[in-house]
Amino acid sequence: MVKYFICLLALITPLAAYPDTAAVFADAYPDTILAASNEMVVWRDKTVMLITKNSPTLADQLKDKYRKGEFFTPPNTDPGRQRYQPFFLKMYGNTQWQVEKYLTTIYWMPKVFGNAFPLRVTTINGVDKKLQCVSDELENLPDFYYPYLSNPSTFTWRNIANSDHISTHSFGIAIDINTDYSHYWQWDLMHEEKPVTESTPLTYQNEIPWEIVAIFEKYGFIWGGKWQHYDTMHFEYRPELLQ
Numbered sequence: 150m151v152k153y154f155i156c157l158l159a160l161i162t163p164l165a166a167y168p169d170t171a172a173v174f175a176d177a178y179p180d181t182i183l184a185a186s187n188e189m190v191v192w193r194d195k196t197v198m199l200i201t202k203n204s205p206t207l208a209d210q211l212k213d214k215y216r217k218g219e220f221f222t223p224p225n226t227d228p229g230r231q232r233y234q235p236f237f238l239k240m241y242g243n244t245q246w247q248v249e250k251y252l253t254t255i256y257w258m259p260k261v262f263g264n265a266f267p268l269r270v271t272t273i274n275g276v277d278k279k280l281q282c283v284s285d286e287l288e289n290l291p292d293f294y295y296p297y298l299s300n301p302s303t304f305t306w307r308n309i310a311n312s313d314h315i316s317t318h319s320f321g322i323a324i325d326i327n328t329d330y331s332h333y334w335q336w337d338l339m340h341e342e343k344p345v346t347e348s349t350p351l352t353y354q355n356e357i358p359w360e361i362v363a364i365f366e367k368y369g370f371i372w373g374g375k376w377q378h379y380d381t382m383h384f385e386y387r388p389e390l391l392q
């Protein structure tokens with residue numbers, strides 16, 4: 150009952166209409182952000198972060214619109230894939246040690262998998278509780294869906310493949326589900342012996358069922374399968390994109 154109430158609360162976190170780009174962030178991250186304008190974000194510890202200082206900016210993070218729910222043509226943008234790195238370092242920790250201070254362990258779909266999959270997730274912004282809610286709902290899906298959800302992974306301090314940007318897995322806000330059913334644009338290009346560059350044309354591929362995506366989106370996690378540069382195993386907590 151208590152668990153159900155927490156999941157319900159997670160759903161009614163206010164995400165109304167936003168006139169200003171930056172106000173989106175204040176509303177999406179009420180635990181960590183005090184206020185925002187189009188020029189700056191004021192954090193609850195009173196740090197002020199200018200928005201258009203570096204590139205990609207915080208505004209760039211919202212430029213490609215992330216659309217909830219099913220789509221029928223392959224995506225031609227990468228909503229959420231552009232990240233203003235200082236924002237995430239400030240939010241979740243500048244170093245592996247700082248991030249780890251805020252991690253906790255949740256058990257992934259224990260009614261289905263028992264204690265086979267302990268996952269380390271950040272407690273900042275209640276991400277651990279929201280991922281627990283995702284896990285609770287996924288357990289209620291029919292058996293057909295379970296193979297896609299087996300063998301997940303969350304926290305590892307690392308860079309994005311072939312990039313000098315830190316992966317969101319480093320912040321304890323991302324989860325990869327079973328790689329056996331997943332497609333990643335870089336793997337597919339390598340398999341086809343094509344150059345692994347952002348500009349190489351891609352043929353979109355996905356096997357992950359929509360019902361799984363919908364449950365993650367409900368709790369503030371975007372899906373890498375909605376990127377032109379697809380990563381269909383990948384979900385990350387980005388409530389600013391899910392209004």
Ligand SMILES: [Zn+2]
Nearest residue numbers: 323324325383
């Ligand atoms: Zn991932």
